[in-house]
Amino acid sequence: MSGTSDRYGFDDFDGSGDGPADGSTDGTFPDDDWDSGLLEEELRQAAAILDPVPAALRSVAVDAFALHDLDARVAELTFDSLVDGIPVRGETDPPRMLTFQADAVTVDVEVTPDGLIGQLLPPRPARIEVLSGPREYARLTADDLGRFTGDAPPAGPFALRLRTGGEVVVTEWLRA
Amino acid sequence: MNGLLRGGTTPSTAYDDVSYTRGGTVDRAEVGALVQSAADGDSAAWKSLVDGLGPLVWSVARSHGLSDADAHEVYQTAWFRFAQHLGRIREPEKTGSWLASTARHECLKLLRASKRWTPTDDPQLLDRPSEDRTPEESVLDSEEAAAQTERVRLLWQEFEALGERCRQLLRVLISSPPPSYQEVSAALGIAVGSIGPMRQRCLRRLRARLEARGTTS
Known part of the structure; x- marks a missing residue:
């Protein structure tokens, strides 16, 4: 596909990889905005028929309104080994290390297929709910040193809701 | 569905003349208002957001x-x-871009998790074929709609045969209601200014493929 690379680095326009030299038609083909608009619209309708948002998924999003809680503080994901970590050579399935932060509160979580290990800082006891969507999946307890353990989180996105000293902190949703 | 989030059925002309401001049929100011209402506890507003922006996320x-x-x-x-984050989003009228960007980052993470020994930002390397993208076509199985069905099927077939980048761009552009270029930019991590020209090229490729099959738009 020579000559099809362009300044956008957009060099895989056409799956065929052959046919007329695609790049050379630029500028010689008068663009027809109306035709493009029509084609895009037709494609939009095709997508609505052939690849719509699954109905069950839409319901999940509608139900997610229940997760809206203005009183809870959101602990944002500040470290994710999947993104920020350096892969360890030879380790094919390293634990997922996550750090969440809400102001002075830090929650470190390590997830492996075997379970979940966590540390709340500064150290303090807490009641913890593992959330799987709007549903509660499990309950854990952090000891006086802020340590907690549990089963592996559920499939799909999860979050931790920590209640400690009258404060509620919820970790950002993510998939383990 | 809320009227302001209706899906467009008439072609919008001259997208490229307004590529920086194209807002499709979702009224941005109203999205901001819906977000505010939802944050205040209005579940109907939330539902409108799901219907208006869900297809973009998908x-x-x-x-x-x-x-x-x-x-x-x-x-x-x-x-x-x-x-x-409802009620905490700084620019509620840009919720579409917020959702698109959030979805994009999750996509990249899942792709990375699937091959975590080779973290990469190269979109070419991140392309992974779907295991089961066979579309549900049963809704089209009615005799009277056969011709239309055939047309839709063929169009989709040629769309899916496009190169990865065109498929990616067009798939986001054709969500319904049409996304703004800012949202497309957030969804794919590409500059707003390059969307218009890329869109034209991709649609041109698609039209050429259809013409080659003796079907014109």
């Missing part, structure tokens, strides 16, 4: 070539996070 998941299961999780994660 298109982002689909455009990244994820498996069905992964695409479902990306969609859910984006909405769970949005619910969680």
